[in-house]
Amino acid sequence: MVKEIERAGLPVVHMCTVVPISLTVGANRIVPTIAIPHPLGNPSLDPEAEKDLRRKLVERALKALETEVEDQTVFEE
Amino acid sequence: MGKIKVVHYINQFFAGIGGEEKADHKPEVREEIVGPGMALNAQFKGEAEIVATVICGDSYFNENIEEAKAEILDMVKKYNPDLFIAGPAFNAGRYGVACATITDAVQNELGIPALTAMYEENPGVDMFRKSIYIVPTKNSAAGMRDAVKKMVPLALKLGKGEEIGSPQEENYFPRGIRKNYFAEKRGSERAVEMLIKKLKGEEFETEYPMPDFDRVKPNPAVKDITKATIAIVTSGGIVPKGNPDHIESSSASKYGKYDIDGFNDLTEDDHQTAHGGYDPVYANNDPDRVIPVDILREMEKEGKIGKLHRYFYTTVGNGTAVASAKKFAAEIAKELVADGVDAVILTST
Numbered sequence: 570m571v572k573e574i575e576r577a578g579l580p581v582v583h584m585c586t587v588v589p590i591s592l593t594v595g596a597n598r599i600v601p602t603i604a605i606p607h608p609l610g611n612p613s614l615d616p617e618a619e620k621d622l623r624r625k626l627v628e629r630a631l632k633a634l635e636t637e638v639e640d641q642t643v644f645e646e
Numbered sequence: 647m648g649k650i651k652v653v654h655y656i657n658q659f660f661a662g663i664g665g666e667e668k669a670d671h672k673p674e675v676r677e678e679i680v681g682p683g684m685a686l687n688a689q690f691k692g693e694a695e696i697v698a699t700v701i702c703g704d705s706y707f708n709e710n711i712e713e714a715k716a717e718i719l720d721m722v723k724k725y726n727p728d729l730f731i732a733g734p735a736f737n738a739g740r741y742g743v744a745c746a747t748i749t750d751a752v753q754n755e756l757g758i759p760a761l762t763a764m765y766e767e768n769p770g771v772d773m774f775r776k777s778i779y780i781v782p783t784k785n786s787a788a789g790m791r792d793a794v795k796k797m798v799p800l801a802l803k804l805g806k807g808e809e810i811g812s813p814q815e816e817n818y819f820p821r822g823i824r825k826n827y828f829a830e831k832r833g834s835e836r837a838v839e840m841l842i843k844k845l846k847g848e849e850f851e852t853e854y855p856m857p858d859f860d861r862v863k864p865n866p867a868v869k870d871i872t873k874a875t876i877a878i879v880t881s882g883g884i885v886p887k888g889n890p891d892h893i894e895s896s897s898a899s900k901y902g903k904y905d906i907d908g909f910n911d912l913t914e915d916d917h918q919t920a921h922g923g924y925d926p927v928y929a930n931n932d933p934d935r936v937i938p939v940d941i942l943r944e945m946e947k948e949g950k951i952g953k954l955h956r957y958f959y960t961t962v963g964n965g966t967a968v969a970s971a972k973k974f975a976a977e978i979a980k981e982l983v984a985d986g987v988d989a990v991i992l993t994s995t
Contacts, residue, residue, distance in 0.1 A: 570881060570963075570975035571992050572862045577979030579987065580865040581879075585994035587708045590743060590769045597864035605669075605705045605740070605995050607928040608882070610935030620941070623934065627941045627991075631951065634874075634989045637867045 571596040582633045582644075584608060584626065592641055598633040599643045602626060650694035650805035653722050654683045655732035655748055657741045661701040666925040669740075671703030673714060675721040682790060686731065689798040694805055698725050704740035705924070707747070714744075715751050722752055729805035730756075734763035734793040735770065737785040737965045739923070742770030749778045759804040763797050766819070767968050775819045779804065782819060785965065820855075874988035877955035879978060881963030881971070882936040882995040883921030884912070884929065893962055895922025901961035901974040903981075906954070911940040923964030924995050937993055955987050963994060 572595045574581045583596035586608055591599045602608035609623045633644045658664055658671040660681040679687050680699040687696050700721050707714040722730060730752040732745035745762040747770070753760040754777065763781035764770055771780055781800060783793040796817045803810060813820040829836065836853070843850040868874045885893060891902045909916070912933035919929040919936065934940045942954045959978045963971065982990065 570879065570961075570971050570978075572860070573972055573975035574879065574979045574982070574990050574992065575862045575865060577976070577983055578865060579979060579982060579990050580868055581990040581992055583992050583994065587740070587743065589711070589747075589773060590739070591994070593769055593772050595861055597862070602993075604709055606666075606924040606926070607935040608993055608995055609938050610928065610932060612928050612931070612935075623938050624941050624944075627938050627945070630991050631871050631876075631945075634868045634876075634991075635871050638864045640864070642864075 580634050582630045584630055588643055592643075595641075597638055597641050598636070599641070600626060600630045600633055601643065601645065649692070650690075650729055650802065651725065651727045652686075652690075652694050652696045652729045652731060652801075652805070653698050653700060653725050653727040654679070654686065654696045655700045655702070655718070655730070655745065656681055656683070657707075657735075657738075657744065658701060658703040659738075659741075661699070663701065663703075666705075666923070667927075669703045669705035669925060670709075671701070672706055673700060673702040673717045673721065675700050675724075682734065682794070685790060685794045686798065686801075689794050690802070693802055694729065697727065702744065704738070704744055707744040708740045711747060715748060718748055719751055719755060722758070723756060727758060729801060730758050730760035731797065731801055732760070732762040734781070734783045734790070734797065735765075735768060736783055736787055736789065736793075737765040737768055739769055739965075742768035743773065744770075746770035746774035746778065746780065749780075750774050753778055759807070761797065761801055761804060761818070763793050771819055776821050779810070779818045779821075781817055868989045871951055871989075872949055873952040875953040875955050875986060876942065876951050877982050877987040877990050878937050878939070878942070878958040879975075879990055879992045880937050880958070880960050880994070881966075882929065882960070882993055883919045883962040883964075884917055884933045884936050884958075884960050885920045887914075887916050887918050889918070889920045893920045893960070895920055895962060896964040896966070898962040898964070898966045899970065901959055901978065903957050903959050903978075905956060906939055906958055907956050909939055910943045912937070921962045921964055921995060923962070929995070936995060938991075942991075952988070955982070955985065
């Protein structure tokens, strides 16, 4: 899916937990996430800390969209 | 030579431990034959024997690849087997990735012959087909008998250290290795025969398939994110409560487009997941854990992004055919471009 969106001319960031799959599929901007059933959250945190975590991940995704890349890039912390 | 000693790898589901709610099961080893190991062992007809079964949850493996790999290699090493078999994984994505990753590690780090089996669209195939033997299977466990029948002859050959023939003869995904051989007919003759078949519209088999590098170049970055319209797309199956369009929990045949105008936060009262390939509890309790509507809405108010697009697009990426996913995304992208969206956040579970 990520490749078809990129092909249509839209910059796209893939937020996912299993980065090797994303690389195989051909995503260009990748932000690794927390876990498969809750990529953008962590139920063991209290709601405030969890939201904070989500905000940081989204900020990283926006950063990825603002960054010029030549090739597949994983945006780690 | 005695019986070939085999260690078998399966996931929590095929071990009968549980479904998605048990996918975080840590690696364990049992000195017995478990689940699909029964069928393999029967097909060995006394030539080989499963001495131990390693079981690991699919989510545990994929979320902790390095640790899981190290733990499982230690378990396998203890038995010093002649052969390692993982799966078959059919079209289960995380299971296939686990099977292929561990097969590669056993073969290349322990030097033990190994193989696995799965459906051609399983991501494990493209990740490891060049380094390991992967036997093609059908896309669901209904193909177990057929899978076992194809896996065993290749497994026995590997276990005995015999020479392995071509992918067509031995039933495995081509690894991109070319071997010289003496053909009966000259190249010119073979080429003309192939051309005639092609002109007649008949099936023919090329001797030199061109590699398929379907890569898309990254688009230029967003110039000013504070003015950009951002859209959310997900394969994590978030839908309005009740799943009004009945998006299937696996092998999805459609995608949904849903209005989030006025939503500052997705909750269990208004949204849920339709995905059948992961434990849905966390996403159902708070769908923002899969699509971050709450944060993007706040950022929109704070002026950190221009706008959150009014609609999000969603499907279930669980055993869904690559061709379907491609088609969905091409349609979605066309609409997003027409609607003036500048960039996309795509989340996957």
